[in-house]
Amino acid sequence: MADRYLNFTGTAPGRFLTRRLGLPQPSALRRWTPESPHLDGELLHLTAGKSAYETDLTSILKKTHLKPAQDASRPAAVVLDATGISDTPGLALVHAALHPVVRSVAENGRVVVLGAPVSPTDHHQAAAQQALEGFVRSLGKELGRGRTATLVRMRSAAAAESTLRFLLSPRSAYVSGQVIEVGEAEPTAPGDWDRPLSGRTALVTGAARGIGEAVAEVLARDGARVVVLDVPSAQADLVRVADRLGGTALPLDITADDAGERMASALAPGGLDVLVHNAGITRDRKLANMPAERWNPVLDVNLTSVLRTTDALLKSGTLNRGGSIVTTASIAGIAGNVGQTNYAASKAGIIGLVRSLAPGAYAEHGVTVNAVAPGFIETKMTAAVPLFIREAGRRMNSLAQGGLPVDVAETTAWLASSASGGVNGQIIRVCGQSLLGS
Numbered sequence: 001m002a003d004r005y006l007n008f009t010g011t012a013p014g015r016f017l018t019r020r021l022g023l024p025q026p027s028a029l030r031r032w033t034p035e036s037p038h039l040d041g042e043l044l045h046l047t048a049g050k051s052a053y054e055t056d057l058t059s060i061l062k063k064t065h066l067k068p069a070q071d072a073s074r075p076a077a078v079v080l081d082a083t084g085i086s087d088t089p090g091l092a093l094v095h096a097a098l099h100p101v102v103r104s105v106a107e108n109g110r111v112v113v114l115g116a117p118v119s120p121t122d123h124h125q126a127a128a129q130q131a132l133e134g135f136v137r138s139l140g141k142e143l144g145r146g147r148t149a150t151l152v153r154m155r156s157a158a159a160a161e162s163t164l165r166f167l168l169s170p171r172s173a174y175v176s177g178q179v180i181e182v183g184e185a186e187p188t189a190p191g192d193w194d195r196p197l198s199g200r201t202a203l204v205t206g207a208a209r210g211i212g213e214a215v216a217e218v219l220a221r222d223g224a225r226v227v228v229l230d231v232p233s234a235q236a237d238l239v240r241v242a243d244r245l246g247g248t249a250l251p252l253d254i255t256a257d258d259a260g261e262r263m264a265s266a267l268a269p270g271g272l273d274v275l276v277h278n279a280g281i282t283r284d285r286k287l288a289n290m291p292a293e294r295w296n297p298v299l300d301v302n303l304t305s306v307l308r309t310t311d312a313l314l315k316s317g318t319l320n321r322g323g324s325i326v327t328t329a330s331i332a333g334i335a336g337n338v339g340q341t342n343y344a345a346s347k348a349g350i351i352g353l354v355r356s357l358a359p360g361a362y363a364e365h366g367v368t369v370n371a372v373a374p375g376f377i378e379t380k381m382t383a384a385v386p387l388f389i390r391e392a393g394r395r396m397n398s399l400a401q402g403g404l405p406v407d408v409a410e411t412t413a414w415l416a417s418s419a420s421g422g423v424n425g426q427i428i429r430v431c432g433q434s435l436l437g438s
Contacts, residue, residue: 003378003402005391005395006028006401009023009024009026010028024400025144026399026401027107027108027144027146027399029108029146029399030146030173031171031404031410032169032170032410037170037194038169038170039064039065039076039077039109039168039169041074041075041076041077042068042070042074042076043061043064043066043068043077044069044075044077044078044079045057045061045068045069045079045081046078046079046080046081046098046101048080048081048082048084048096048097049084049093050084053081053083053114053154053157057079060157060158060160060161061164061168063193064168064169065169066168073104074104074105074106075101075105075106075109076105076106077105077109077110077168078101078102078105078109078111078112079112079114079168080094080097080111080112080113080114082094082113082114082115082132083116083154084116085132086124086128087124087125088124088127088128088131090128091128094113094135098111098139102139105143105147107145107146108145108147109146109147110147110167110168110172111136111139111143111148112151112152112164112168113132113149113150113151113152114151114152114154115129115151115152115153115154116129116154116155117129117153117155117181118153132151136149136150136151136179137177137179140176140433141177141398141433141435143398146173148177148399149176150167150175150176150178150179150180151179151180152164152180152182153179153180153181154181154182154422155182155183155184156184156422159182159183159184159185159186159187159421159422160182161187161189161419162422162423163180163182163420163422163423171410171414172410172411172414173407173410174399174403174407174430174431175407175429176398176432176433177398177429180423180426180428183424185362185421185422185424187418187419188322188418188419188421189419190417190419192223196222196223196413196418196419197219197222197223197224197274197413197416198222198224200224200273200274200416201224201225201267201270201273201274202216202224202226202227202272202273202275202276203226203227203228203229203250203263203267203274203276204219204226204227204229204276204278205229205230205254205278206229206230206278206279207226207228207229207278208234208237208238208241209234209380210381210405211278211328211374211377211409212230212276213241213405214404214408214409215276215278215408215409215413216228216241216245217245218409218412218413219274219276219409219413219416220245220247222413224273224274224416225246226242226245226247226248227249227267228241228242228248228249229250229251229254231251231252231253234251235249238250238251248266250263250266254279254305254309255300255301255304255305259305259308259309260308260310260311260313260316261312261316263309263312263313263318264316264318267318271317271318271319272313272318272319272320273319273320273324273418274323274325274326274416275310275313275319275323275326276326276327276328276412276416277306277309277310277325277326277327277328279301279302279305280301280302281298281301281302282381283342284340286338286339286341287341290341290342295342298342298343298346299342299345299349301346302343302346302347302349302350303345303349303350303353306327306350310325310353310357314361314367319365321365321366321367322366322367322421323365323366324368324369324415324417325361325367325370326370326371326412326415327350327354327369327372328347328371328372328374328408329347329348329351329354329427330343330344330347331373331375331431331434331436332347333345333347333348333349333351333373334351334427334436335434335436347373350371351371351427354369354370354371354426355425355427357369358370358424362424368415368421368424370415370424370426370427370428371426371428372408372411372412372415372428372429372430373427373428373429373430374403374407374408374429374430374431375393375397375403375429375430375431375432375436376393376394376403377403377404377405377408378402378404382402396434396436397431397432397433397434397435398433398435400432403430407430415428
C-alpha cells in the first residue's frame with residue numbers, strides 16, 4: 001500500500017502544511033537502482049584525535065565512488081575517525097569536528113563515526129568510546145531529511161571495508177542509529193564489488209513472497225545462485241520466484257524433523273555458502289487469550305526450526321568455510337509488542353541463538369552468524385494493519401516512514417558477503433532507527 005502521507009509531504013502544499021502543524025516531514029529515501037547504484041557527491045573524511053588507521057582508511061574511502069571533499073559545503077557523506085578517543089576530554093574533539101558540518105550534509109546523506117572496541121580494563125577509554133554510542137543514536141534522531149548516522153567499532157580497517165561500502169551507499173537507506181562491531185578477521189575481497197556473491201550458493205527460507213522474495217532477488221542480483229524454500233502449499237509462487245531468478249525451488253516444511261537433512265541433500269555436492277533464515281509466521285493475540293494452538297506454531301516455525309536445521313547443516317558440513325548464516329529477528333524481539341508474546345519470544349530467541357552460536361560457528365566451521373531485525377516494513381501483512389496503528393508504525397522512527405522489503409534484503413546481502421567476514425554475532429536493526437528499542 002502506498003504511503004500517501006509521504007507522497008503528500010513531497011508536494012509544496014504538503015511541506016507548507018506539515019511545517020505549520022509541526023508534523024513529521026519524511027524525505028523519499030534514495031535506494032539502489034541499476035541506473036544509480038552509488039551515492040553522488042563528495043565525502044568529508046575527518047579525524048578526532050590520533051588514528052592508527054588513517055592511511056588504510058583513506059585508501060578504502062577512495063573506493064566508495066564518493067569524491068574526496070574539497071570543503072564542507074555540501075558533502076554526501078561524513079566519516080569521522082574517532083578510534084583514537086581514549087578519555088572524556090577527547091570527546092570535545094568529536095563535537096569540534098562535526099558541529100560545524102552536520103547541517104551541511106546533503107539530503108539522504110550519511111554520517112559514519114568510527115570508534116574503537118570498548119576496553120574491558122581501561123574505564124576511561126571505555127567511558128569515552130561508549131559515549132560515542134549515545135552520541136550517534138541521538139544524532140541519528142536529529143539529522144532528518146533522509147540522512148542517517150551509524151557507529152562502526154573496528155579492530156581493522158581492512159575488515160571494515162565491506163561495512164563502509166555498504167553504509168556509504170544507497171543500499172543502507174533504512175539503516176540508522178546502529179552500532180556495528182567489526183572484528184579482525186581477514187576478509188576475502190570479491191573479484192567484483194558490484195557482484196560480491198558471484199560463485200556462492202545461497203538458500204533463502206520463506207522465499208515465495210514478501211521479504212524472502214526480495215532477499216532472494218538481491219542475492220541473485222549480487223551474483224549468487226539461489227535456492228528458494230517455502231512450504232509446499234506455496235509451491236506455485238516459489239517456482240515463479242525461482243524461474244525469474246534462474247534459481248532452484250525447494251518446497252519443504254521447515255518444521256519437519258528431517259528438514260535439515262533434506263536441505264543438505266538438495267544442496268549436494270557443492271554445499272552452501274549463504275543460509276538465510278527468513279521464514280516466519282504470526283498468530284497475534286494477548287497472552288490471556290492465546291491458546292497453545294496459537295503459541296506453538298509460531299515458536300516452531302520462527303525459532304525451533306531455525307535451531308534444528310542450522311545444527312543439521314553445520315553438523316553435516318553442508319555450510320562451506322567462509323560461509324554466512326543470516327537470521328531474521330525483529331524489533332519486536334528487542335522492545336516487545338502488545339499481542340505478540342509468542343512472536344516476540346521467538347525473535348528474541350533468534351537474538352540469543354546468534355550471540356551464542358557466532359563465536360563457536362566461526363571458530364569450528366569458519367561461518368559467520370548474524371541477524372537482521374526489521375522494524376515496520378511495507379508488506380501485504382502490514383497493509384492489513386488498521387490505519388492508525390499502521391501510521392504510527394510508519395512514523396515512529398527517525399526517518400518517519402516504513403521500510404521496504406528490499407531494505408532488509410540489502411542488509412542481508414552485505415552480511416552474506418565473504419568480504420564481511422569481520423562482522424559476526426551482530427544484530428542489525430533495519431528499522432529507520434525505530435523509537436522503540438533504540
